[in-house]
Structures are given as structure tokens and as C-alpha cells.
Amino acid sequence: MDNILISKMQDEDIDEALLTEQSHxxxxxxxxxxxxxxxxxxxYYLVAxxxxxxxxxxxxxxxxxxEADIISIVVHKDYTKNGIATLLLQEIFKFAKDNNIQKLMLxxxxxxxxxxxxxxxxxxxxxxxxxxxxxxSEDALIYEKEL
Ligand SMILES: CC(C)(COP(=O)(O)OP(=O)(O)OC[C@H]1O[C@@H](n2cnc3c(N)ncnc32)[C@H](O)[C@@H]1OP(=O)(O)O)[C@@H](O)C(=O)NCCC(=O)NCCS
Numbered sequence: 001m002d003n004i005l006i007s008k009m010q011d012e013d014i015d016e017a018l019l020t021e022q023s024h025x026x027x028x029x030x031x032x033x034x035x036x037x038x039x040x041x042x043x044y045y046l047v048a049x050x051x052x053x054x055x056x057x058x059x060x061x062x063x064x065x066x067e068a069d070i071i072s073i074v075v076h077k078d079y080t081k082n083g084i085a086t087l088l089l090q091e092i093f094k095f096a097k098d099n100n101i102q103k104l105m106l107x108x109x110x111x112x113x114x115x116x117x118x119x120x121x122x123x124x125x126x127x128x129x130x131x132x133x134x135x136x137s138e139d140a141l142i143y144e145k146e147l
Contacts, residue, residue, distance in 0.1 A: 002050040004084055006091050009038050009045035009058060016055040017047055023077035029060070037062075037071075046091055048075070048084050059088040063101055068092075070106040073115075080114075089122050096147050104147065107133065107140040119143050 009017060014034045021028055029037075037043040042064060048057040057075035061068045070092070075084045096104060107130065108115045116126075124143040133140035 002052075004056070004087055005049045006046050006087060007049065009034070009047045009060075011035065011038070013047050013055060013058075014038075017058040020055065020057055020074045020076040024074065026074075028072045028074065034060075043071075044092075044095055046088055048088055050079070057084045057088055059085075059092060061092055061095075061104070063096075063099070066100055066102040068096060068101045068104050070104060073118075085118050086122070089118075093122075093147065102147055104145045106143050108143065109134055110139040110141055116141065116143075119145075 014031055017034070018029070018031060034045070037060065038045050040062075043060060043062050045058060045060040047055050050056050055076075056079040057073070059073040060071040062071055063069070073085055073088055075082075075088075092104070095101075104124070106119065106124070108119065110129075122145070124145040126141050127144045128142045130140040130142060132138070
């Protein structure tokens, strides 16, 4: 496995970061949203780059006072199961610690088992369910981790 370098997302990273979503045929964020978010002091986005400086994953959180929400975490389909999401999460845990963030929250589709396993492995606990949250048909599971 390549060396993976984690860095703050810059404007020039946005297009390639969005390709990680396309690799799974999902659409979570748009270019315009990312452009605004990375300038916002209440948001923190990271990218993971491999040896060839290719973006293989990204993560984004929003935070207010001592609470943060994970907005999105995606690893390019060709690079999954190599610990990249784990590295991204660990960087967020460090950032949270340094910024007195006490609680991390997120929501995930009921059908998204890989993501649920990832979060559970890293100490997130399911606290509730939002019925029919996605497109009025799929439940969202809400997870929380106290830091
Ligand atoms: C979920 C996702 C981010 C995981 O990324 P990843 O880099 O493959 O994750 P890691 O290699 O760090 O895996 C860490 C743990 O997650 C779990 N996991 C990851 N992929 C899994 C899979 N396909 N099936 C079951 N568990 C899985 C495992 O517990 C794994 O630990 P292990 O390797 O010891 O078994 C990636 O599959 C992805 O981008 N999916 C599409 C986007 C998405 O659903 N994002 C989350 C919702 S916003």
C-alpha cells in the first residue's frame, strides 16, 4: 500500500475529491458547496493523497463550540479496504481534541453496512434512527462518539 498523506482540502483539490464520490456512483456534495465550505471557519475538510499525489479520499466536518458533525467521508472505490478512511477519521479525532470538540455525530443510510462497520470500529455508537430520512424512503441511523 502507498504512503498516504493527509492535508487540508484546497480549492484545486475539489474536482478530484468529487471523483471519489463518482467512483461509487454517489453524489453527496457539489463543487459550489465545497468551495464555500472550505473557506468557512466552522468547517474542516481533509484529503488523502497517495504517492502519485492522486486524491484517494476526503472527509469533511462542520463544528460549533464543542460539537461536530461528519458531513461526508469517501474513499475512492479503487482504494477502499486499505485503511484510508481510518487515517482520515484519526486526523479528525486529533483535530477534535486540539479544538476542544467533545462530541462527533453523523448519519448513515440503514443499507450502508461498510460505513456502519467503519464507525463502530472507531467507537461510534448508534443513538437513534430517523425514519424515512433519505428520499422519504430509507432510514438514517444516527451515530455519536464522545471524545
Ligand atoms: C465507508 C468507506 C468510507 C470505508 O473506507 P475504507 O478506506 O475502505 O475503510 P478502511 O479501510 O479504513 O476500513 C476500516 C473498517 O471499516 C469497515 N469496513 C470498511 N469497508 C467495509 C466493507 N466493505 N464491509 C464491511 N466493513 C467494512 C471494517 O470494519 C474496516 O476494518 P477492517 O479492515 O479491520 O475490517 C468507503 O467504503 C466509502 O467511501 N464508501 C462510499 C461512501 C460512503 O458510504 N461514505 C460514508 C457515508 S457518508
